[in-house]
Each structure stands twice: as C-alpha cells, then as structure tokens.
Amino acid sequence: MARAVPVVAKADWQQAATFRWLTLLVTSGTLLCCALPILLVSMGFGAVVAAAFYNLPGLMFLAEHKLWTLGIAGALLLVLAWVVWRPGQTCPADPALAELCQASKRWNQRILLLSSVIWMTGFFFSMLLLPLRRLLAV
16 A cells, blocks of 8 residues: 655655756756857857847847856756755655655756756856967967
C-alpha cells in the first residue's frame, strides 16, 4: 500500500523545483543575448542575428543590458549553489522519501552545473572575448 507524502514535504519540493527551473531559464537568457549572437556572427550568419534581433525585441533589451542580465543570473546561480550545498541538509528516514530526496538532490546538482556552464559561456563571449582578441592582436 502506498504511503501518502506529507503536504509540507511536497510543497518544499515544488518550491525548490520552481527555483531550479527559474535559474536555468534566466541563465539561458545570457546565452541568447550574449553568446549565441557572437557565435553566429563569427560563423558568418550575421543576417540571422539581425533578423532575430528585429523579430524578437526582448533579445535587444537583454543585449543592451548584458551587465544586469549577467549579474542577476550570476546572483541566482550563487543562491542556487547555496540551496544545493548548504550545510545541515538531511533526508527523511522513510526509505521512499529518502529516495525521492536523493533524486531531487542529484537533479539540483545537474541543473546547477548546466546553468553554470551556460552562464560561463555567456560571460566569456560577452565580456572576455573582445578584450582577449585585442590583447592578443588577433
């Protein structure tokens, strides 16, 4: 017979899942505004970037405010990292709930890693690539 999951535990898990996906969405914005246009232009697809910026005005807003975009996404990543690795986390003693808890922790770590890679890619392409090219005279 299946045991009922406590309502409090279910609500906590749903809040954590919402925060986790929000962080992934915001860090993906850094990829769209900063890294993808530079990559496409470097590959010779400047017309695609121009058409995307013309048809999706939100991209222009994100690109014009890339410091804010990167800063907010970085702050969310730091908060998510604290949520994932904060001290004193325990899982319930019930084996079924403990298994759900461990699976949730693994998914949190995977999404944090993916979000961090997306953020670092956006940061590199939007903030570091041009100064490095100038420094190396490429």
